[in-house]
Amino acid sequence: MSQTTSPTARLMDGSALARRLGAETAERAAALTARTGQAPCLATVLVGEDPASVTYVRMKRNRCAKAGIQSRHVALPADTGTAQLVDTIGGLSADPGVHGILLQHPVGPHVDERAAFEAIAPEKDVDGVTAHSFAAMSLGMPGFASCTPGGIMRLLDHYDVELSGKHAVVVGRSAILGKPAGMLLLARNATVTYCHSRTTDLAAHVREADVLIAAVGRARFLHGDQLKPGAVVVDAGYNVGNVGDVDFASAAAVASLITPVPGGVGPMTIATLLAQTVDAATRLSGAAG
Ligand SMILES: NC(=O)C1=CN([C@@H]2O[C@H](COP(=O)(O)OP(=O)(O)OC[C@H]3O[C@@H](n4cnc5c(N)ncnc54)[C@H](OP(=O)(O)O)[C@@H]3O)[C@@H](O)[C@H]2O)C=CC1
Numbered sequence: 001m002s003q004t005t006s007p008t009a010r011l012m013d014g015s016a017l018a019r020r021l022g023a024e025t026a027e028r029a030a031a032l033t034a035r036t037g038q039a040p041c042l043a044t045v046l047v048g049e050d051p052a053s054v055t056y057v058r059m060k061r062n063r064c065a066k067a068g069i070q071s072r073h074v075a076l077p078a079d080t081g082t083a084q085l086v087d088t089i090g091g092l093s094a095d096p097g098v099h100g101i102l103l104q105h106p107v108g109p110h111v112d113e114r115a116a117f118e119a120i121a122p123e124k125d126v127d128g129v130t131a132h133s134f135a136a137m138s139l140g141m142p143g144f145a146s147c148t149p150g151g152i153m154r155l156l157d158h159y160d161v162e163l164s165g166k167h168a169v170v171v172g173r174s175a176i177l178g179k180p181a182g183m184l185l186l187a188r189n190a191t192v193t194y195c196h197s198r199t200t201d202l203a204a205h206v207r208e209a210d211v212l213i214a215a216v217g218r219a220r221f222l223h224g225d226q227l228k229p230g231a232v233v234v235d236a237g238y239n240v241g242n243v244g245d246v247d248f249a250s251a252a253a254v255a256s257l258i259t260p261v262p263g264g265v266g267p268m269t270i271a272t273l274l275a276q277t278v279d280a281a282t283r284l285s286g287a288a289g
Pocket residue numbers: 148171172173174175176177178195196197198199202215216217218236237238239265266269270
């Protein structure tokens with residue numbers, strides 16, 4: 001064994017864990033369909049034709065099909081206004097054939113995305129984007145977790161990452177990622193620091209992180225030389241060219257555990273969405289778990 005080999009972090013394999021969770025979800029979907037005669041159904045709503053968004057939604061629908069979950073796609077033109085979008089989502093909220101609703105973010109600057117999210121009935125908010133879901137999650141009440149943060153927590157738990165008393169630093173504070181990720185870590189007794197575009201001396205905060213969540217949306221924004229040795233690094237970034245927010249090679253030499261991109265947080269997001277869709281369908285059908 002060479003003394004000069006740099007320590008290499010263990011990978012947190014999101015693809016493998018997502019496959020396991022997916023198989024479990026497929027079993028639950030099949031059992032529910034057999035019991036009720038109706039398969040769980042996820043409605044996906046996409047405004048415009050942004051190529052990345054089109055791809056994500058297609059991935060989600062393919063994954064649904066594999067798990068025995070029906071999906072219903074609603075494609076709206078790019079110039080759809082807030083009122084029309086709210087109306088469409090309101091219709092899906094009231095439709096008994098739909099159990100979960102996903103509005104793909106972002107919807108474009110001319111639409112009030114918050115208003116559109118709030119048109120999702122809380123019991124169908126399987127993507128965990130409504131104020132109701134955020135509050136429930138933050139207060140430890142029953143409800144759907146925001147999918148990406150929920151997937152991150154499943155991954156951290158699977159790899160037995162201790163969170164209590166640890167310093168978790170979340171870089172990013174968006175409504176569907178950074179902010180709820182911090183709330184879930186806080187609920188698990190981590191000491192949480194949020195960093196964002198107005199943070200002064202980001203590097204000083206990042207250096208103190210036992211657990212680092214990168215949710216910035218800038219390719220290779222964070223590097224190994226900024227990390228505390230042995231840190232657990234979760235890269236939620238998914239940027240053009242399929243690269244994360246963390247420079248993987250340099251970070252893997254310093255971290256104890258790290259998520260790859262692709263193959264880390266992304267698959268866990270979709271697996272969480274599907275699991276929560278079956279949860280919603282189970283509750284809405286009145287069938288026992
Ligand atoms: N794998 C998955 O399932 C998912 C991946 N993503 C990926 O995660 C990344 C983030 O997405 P999302 O949260 O939606 O992005 P947003 O653009 O909504 O948020 C980015 C956040 O990063 C902060 N930020 C931007 N620049 C800096 C900087 N220089 N220093 C510190 N903070 C900064 C912003 O701060 P401020 O608030 O001050 O503007 C903001 O809070 C993207 O790469 C996206 O593709 C997103 C969702 C799911």
